[in-house]
Amino acid sequence: MSGIVIQEVATRDGFQIEPVFVPTADKIRLIDALAQAGFTRIEVSSFVSPKAVPALADAAEVFAGIARRPGTRYVALVPNPKGAERALAARVDEINLVASVSETHNRANMGMTPEASIRGFAAIMDTVRGRVGVNATVATAFGCPFEGLQPEDKVLAQVEHYLDLGVDGVTLADTTGMANPRQVARLVARALPLVGSDRLTLHFHNTRGCGLANVLAAFDAGARRFDAALGGLGGCPFAPGATGNICTEDLASMAEEMGLSTGLDLDALIALSRDLPRLVGHDGPGQVAKAGRPLDLHPAPPLKTA
Numbered sequence: 001m002s003g004i005v006i007q008e009v010a011t012r013d014g015f016q017i018e019p020v021f022v023p024t025a026d027k028i029r030l031i032d033a034l035a036q037a038g039f040t041r042i043e044v045s046s047f048v049s050p051k052a053v054p055a056l057a058d059a060a061e062v063f064a065g066i067a068r069r070p071g072t073r074y075v076a077l078v079p080n081p082k083g084a085e086r087a088l089a090a091r092v093d094e095i096n097l098v099a100s101v102s103e104t105h106n107r108a109n110m111g112m113t114p115e116a117s118i119r120g121f122a123a124i125m126d127t128v129r130g131r132v133g134v135n136a137t138v139a140t141a142f143g144c145p146f147e148g149l150q151p152e153d154k155v156l157a158q159v160e161h162y163l164d165l166g167v168d169g170v171t172l173a174d175t176t177g178m179a180n181p182r183q184v185a186r187l188v189a190r191a192l193p194l195v196g197s198d199r200l201t202l203h204f205h206n207t208r209g210c211g212l213a214n215v216l217a218a219f220d221a222g223a224r225r226f227d228a229a230l231g232g233l234g235g236c237p238f239a240p241g242a243t244g245n246i247c248t249e250d251l252a253s254m255a256e257e258m259g260l261s262t263g264l265d266l267d268a269l270i271a272l273s274r275d276l277p278r279l280v281g282h283d284g285p286g287q288v289a290k291a292g293r294p295l296d297l298h299p300a301p302p303l304k305t306a
């Protein structure tokens with residue numbers, strides 16, 4: 001049976017924009033539960049300035065408190081060499097670097113051009129090379145809310161810059177939910193010969209309802225690794241109207257119904273998703289946690305008599 005790899009990002013990409021600070025102990029319990037549910041990669045937090053992202057100010061404490069499960073890689077987003085040093089001190093397994101291919105979005109997000117971000121990544125690589133895994137993300141790969149569509153050649157050039165730095169993996173991110181399945185299939189088909197299916201991740205948002213359709217388009221084109229967030233949490237603080245990531249349990253349910261293995265405990269994921277409103281104070285956009293699994297059958301209604 002073929003399968004897909006689902007990589008959990010809720011505790012970083014999801015929690016970073018929540019207005020309510022999720023207590024450190026609750027973050028640790030959730031991460032430990034996600035690991036027990038079978039994830040091989042969890043993006044735990046981000047070593048950015050606490051002033052910039054106060055929701056993740058406890059990154060070091062979270063990494064210190066988690067019970068590390070063998071076979072699970074614990075990941076942190078890192079913006080600069082100082083953040084990389086903090087990540088190394090926290091004993092992360094992998095760091096994630098992010099630069100937008102769109103200049104306008106990268107200036108809004110990082111305060112510099114994409115080229116300047118990539119030059120900064122070279123300094124980070126000098127700090128971490130041989131000590132920790134490195135993934136690099138091309139944000140706004142499928143469109144920018146300020147500039148519109150980004151040329152595929154421009155996206156692939158950024159991928160090649162990342163590979164030249166010596167990164168272990170590359171993510172193509174639909175940061176603001178602008179992608180459509182045909183567009184996804186074209187870009188994935190061009191990226192796979194450069195990166196390989198074991199090193200390429202797709203990161204989709206469901207802003208306009210195309211998230212799972214885009215997963216299927218990428219899968220059919222040969223991609224096998226996908227980011228998702230429990231409950232569909234997340235969004236982009238620099239993109240008007242950009243709602244959450246594709247939902248982990250929705251993606252896992254779809255894969256299971258199609259006969260694609262994920263290695264995940266779907267019932268455990270649904271239970272964790274149903275507990276999210278307690279942590280963040282609102283319902284998420286995920287559907288399976290609300291409706292149940294497709295074959296969660298119900299008693300037949302009473303028969304009507306004439």
